[in-house]
Amino acid sequence: MFSSDPSKRNSFQRCICDGDLVIVYERHDNMKAIKVKMGSDFQNRYGVFKHSDWIGKPFGSKVFSNKGGFVHLLFPTPELWTLVLSHRTQILYLADISFVISYLEIVPGCVVLESGTGSGSLTTSLARAVAPSGHVYTFDFHEQRAALAREDFIMNGLESFITVSVRDIQGEGFPDEFCGVVDSVFLDLPQPWLALPSAARMLKQDGVLCSFSPCIEQVQRSCETLRNNFTDVRTFEVLLRMYEIREGRMEVGRNGGPMLLKPHKKRQHLSSEGECEDEERTTIMVKPCNEARGHTGYLTFARLACT
Amino acid sequence: MQDKDYLHPSSEMKDNRSLFDNNTAQSLSSEDIDAMKREGATGDEIVEALIANSSTFEKKTTLSQEKYKVKKQKKYAPKVLLRRPCSRSICEAYFKKYPTRIGSLRFDALCLLLSMANVGAYSDVLVLDMVGGLLTGAVAERLGGTGYVCSTHFGTSRNPIDIVRMFNFSSEVNSRIVQATFTDLCIIRENDCSSFHQDVLKTEGDIKNTKILAESIVPKSSMHVLDESIQETNVSSDRSCISHEIFNAETIGQSSPQTDSNPPIEDDEGMSVSSTTEKSKSPGRQASSELVNSWKERGFSSLIVAAPEIEVGSLVQKLLPLLSYSAPFAIYNHCLQPLAACMHRLQASKMAISLQISEPWLREYQVLPSRTHPHMQMSAFGGYILSGIRICSDACNGSQEN
Numbered sequence: 001m002f003s004s005d006p007s008k009r010n011s012f013q014r015c016i017c018d019g020d021l022v023i024v025y026e027r028h029d030n031m032k033a034i035k036v037k038m039g040s041d042f043q044n045r046y047g048v049f050k051h052s053d054w055i056g057k058p059f060g061s062k063v064f065s066n067k068g069g070f071v072h073l074l075f076p077t078p079e080l081w082t083l084v085l086s087h088r089t090q091i092l093y094l095a096d097i098s099f100v101i102s103y104l105e106i107v108p109g110c111v112v113l114e115s116g117t118g119s120g121s122l123t124t125s126l127a128r129a130v131a132p133s134g135h136v137y138t139f140d141f142h143e144q145r146a147a148l149a150r151e152d153f154i155m156n157g158l159e160s161f162i163t164v165s166v167r168d169i170q171g172e173g174f175p176d177e178f179c180g181v182v183d184s185v186f187l188d189l190p191q192p193w194l195a196l197p198s199a200a201r202m203l204k205q206d207g208v209l210c211s212f213s214p215c216i217e218q219v220q221r222s223c224e225t226l227r228n229n230f231t232d233v234r235t236f237e238v239l240l241r242m243y244e245i246r247e248g249r250m251e252v253g254r255n256g257g258p259m260l261l262k263p264h265k266k267r268q269h270l271s272s273e274g275e276c277e278d279e280e281r282t283t284i285m286v287k288p289c290n291e292a293r294g295h296t297g298y299l300t301f302a303r304l305a306c307t
Numbered sequence: 308m309q310d311k312d313y314l315h316p317s318s319e320m321k322d323n324r325s326l327f328d329n330n331t332a333q334s335l336s337s338e339d340i341d342a343m344k345r346e347g348a349t350g351d352e353i354v355e356a357l358i359a360n361s362s363t364f365e366k367k368t369t370l371s372q373e374k375y376k377v378k379k380q381k382k383y384a385p386k387v388l389l390r391r392p393c394s395r396s397i398c399e400a401y402f403k404k405y406p407t408r409i410g411s412l413r414f415d416a417l418c419l420l421l422s423m424a425n426v427g428a429y430s431d432v433l434v435l436d437m438v439g440g441l442l443t444g445a446v447a448e449r450l451g452g453t454g455y456v457c458s459t460h461f462g463t464s465r466n467p468i469d470i471v472r473m474f475n476f477s478s479e480v481n482s483r484i485v486q487a488t489f490t491d492l493c494i495i496r497e498n499d500c501s502s503f504h505q506d507v508l509k510t511e512g513d514i515k516n517t518k519i520l521a522e523s524i525v526p527k528s529s530m531h532v533l534d535e536s537i538q539e540t541n542v543s544s545d546r547s548c549i550s551h552e553i554f555n556a557e558t559i560g561q562s563s564p565q566t567d568s569n570p571p572i573e574d575d576e577g578m579s580v581s582s583t584t585e586k587s588k589s590p591g592r593q594a595s596s597e598l599v600n601s602w603k604e605r606g607f608s609s610l611i612v613a614a615p616e617i618e619v620g621s622l623v624q625k626l627l628p629l630l631s632y633s634a635p636f637a638i639y640n641h642c643l644q645p646l647a648a649c650m651h652r653l654q655a656s657k658m659a660i661s662l663q664i665s666e667p668w669l670r671e672y673q674v675l676p677s678r679t680h681p682h683m684q685m686s687a688f689g690g691y692i693l694s695g696i697r698i699c700s701d702a703c704n705g706s707q708e709n
Contacts, residue, residue: 002427058632058633059632060631060697061699074661077425079422079423079425094422099418099669102394102445103418105395107448107449107451108450108452108453109451125422128427129427131428133451219672219679220679223674223675224676235671235672236671237669238670239667240665241665241666242663242664243643243665245647245650284644284647286643286647298672
């Protein structure tokens with residue numbers, strides 16, 4: 001996904017090799033992560049794609065199936081990974097992830113603790129932020145979940161930035177070896193207040209903590225506990241509203257009636273503007289999508305108070 | 308502070324039925340207060356005196372007594388807390404005090420741009436920064452002294468990036484911030500032989516110019532202004548957790564060892580560019596021709612455009628070919644329509660996929676026992692972002708639609 005080796009900068013000009021992870025893009029709502037393997041096939045409703053055809057092509061290429069259907073092969077990024085990973089738990093999405101990374105002031109070289117690991121959606125973004133010299137230590141009490149997350153991180157080539165351990169952070173707290181050496185802590189736990197005393201011990205002076213909770217009662221209780229050894233306690237909710245665009249045409253109503261906006265039939269007129277009749281004007285119509293994620297969770301941030 | 312029964316405020320029998328706003332509750336006059344100040348009374352003493360001389364204080368509920376104290380504290384005993392600057396504090400301070408200087412780029416939108424453009428160590432990020440350097444600085448912060456952020460501009464005048472100086476970057480990080488004109492980035496590499504030398508000459512000249520420019524670019528007075536605003540932001544954010552977070556002098560003293568070694572607020576001399584100290588290596592030198600050539604060969608790893616007020620559609624179409632294939636990009640604008648038109652054009656030209664227009668929404672909450680609710684005031688607008696991924700469009704020839 002990204003490299004710790006300065007000679008291999010994050011330029012995607014590299015060509016696809018045997019063993020690479022690629023994101024197979026069909027549509028914006030249909031992508032899959034595939035490990036390229038010589039001799040393997042990828043099959044979807046557009047036909048059969050041979051991996052051997054992919055090798056040697058640059059990332060971002062369009063490749064064809066036996067039936068002439070196509071997909072695009074993309075370089076995996078944490079954002080794409082969030083869209084394709086298998087959901088073993090509820091996951092964090094882009095808006096929350098980006099806000100958390102920035103608010104926690106995570107920069108290259110930072111040491112970050114996370115619990116629980118869940119499906120590893122946030123973890124890959126944490127790893128990108130701490131690379132090349134920092135590290136993410138992530139903990140989940142579910143053994144199988146931890147193992148699957150570890151496999152995912154290895155598949156993305158992130159094992160040198162992420163260590164996954166099985167541990168009940170609410171019950172046992174973070175391991176003592178991290179005492180006072182951690183830049184930031186992220187908690188996504190059902191009872192985060194139980195882990196707060198331990199988190200406070202782990203943080204460096206001025207270190208920042210974030211707790212993600214879907215329910216306001218969790219936030220309420222966490223904030224009460226936080227005020228014991230933290231300062232600057234702030235709670236946010238961050239969401240994204242998506243927009244869809246369509247090409248439409250304005251049609252003059254009959255007998256001078258009101259103008260009507262009519263969507264084009266599926267993209268047919270996109271490239272043939274000559275067909276547009278005079279009394280019709282094509283126009284780009286944009287509106288918010290009908291459905292959206294209305295709530296993900298509350299993000300509570302706090303800074304370790306000076307003692 | 309004694310424990311209060313927050314959870315059952317109704318058990319308290321006080322309410323505001325007997326409170327009238329007739330401006331007679333306070334028996335201390337402003338002259339009395341001025342006299343106290345002249346005699347050297349501390350802010351806390353003044354607040355105590357105000358409470359003692361308020362005829363209505365005792366009639367207020369515990370909660371509003373607390374509010375009253377905080378309000379008076381803010382006026383007569385303001386306290387500041389010094390923190391290291393980072394993209395969040397800088398962005399929030401500007402957003403609060405001088406939103407126009409950063410194109411009203413809200414912090415959550417800035418975070419999204421960085422994530423959508425996959426900014427991380429060893430990235431080569433192309434930015435069109437018309438938000439005063441906030442974007443360039445935020446990208447450089449994520450690069451941590453690796454990779455490059457190249458701030459490009461159309462025409463001859465550079466986009467000012469003076470906000471970069473607020474980050475207190477080390478010279479290592481500063482050296483990763485470069486500038487190049489769009490034309491320089493576009494010169495075809497094949498006819499390099501002649502243009503290469505010209506580039507070198509031009510670069511040397513520009514470096515000299517840059518220094519002069521850098522010295523003149525930041526009006527010294529504006530530094531103080533920002534310093535104040537940053538402090539104010541921290542103070543006000545601390546205030547948001549009303550009861551327990553009133554800082555005493557001790558806290559302030561102890562919170563600053565890091566700021567001592569790396570003072571975030573420098574005096575005028577500290578800010579001026581002198582060529583002797585390590586730290587003063589100024590950000591935003593001209594990109595060397597080696598660098599420009601390596602980008603021509605391999606492409607940038609991502610693009611961020613934050614030009615909130617200009618028509619970005621045509622610019623994006625020019626900038627995208629500078630990216631390597633599969634590189635993500637994010638375009639920030641205040642208006643939806645140009646982004647929609649831009650998205651439509653990119654779809655039609657098959658230059659990019661995974662195109663999406665999104666609008667960030669951010670709401671802060673007051674969380675207090677029995678008094679949890681969203682903040683009464685919120686920013687209602689965070690701009691729009693068009694994101695997508697550049698693709699290898701050559702391969703489209705003769706393809707069938709799915």
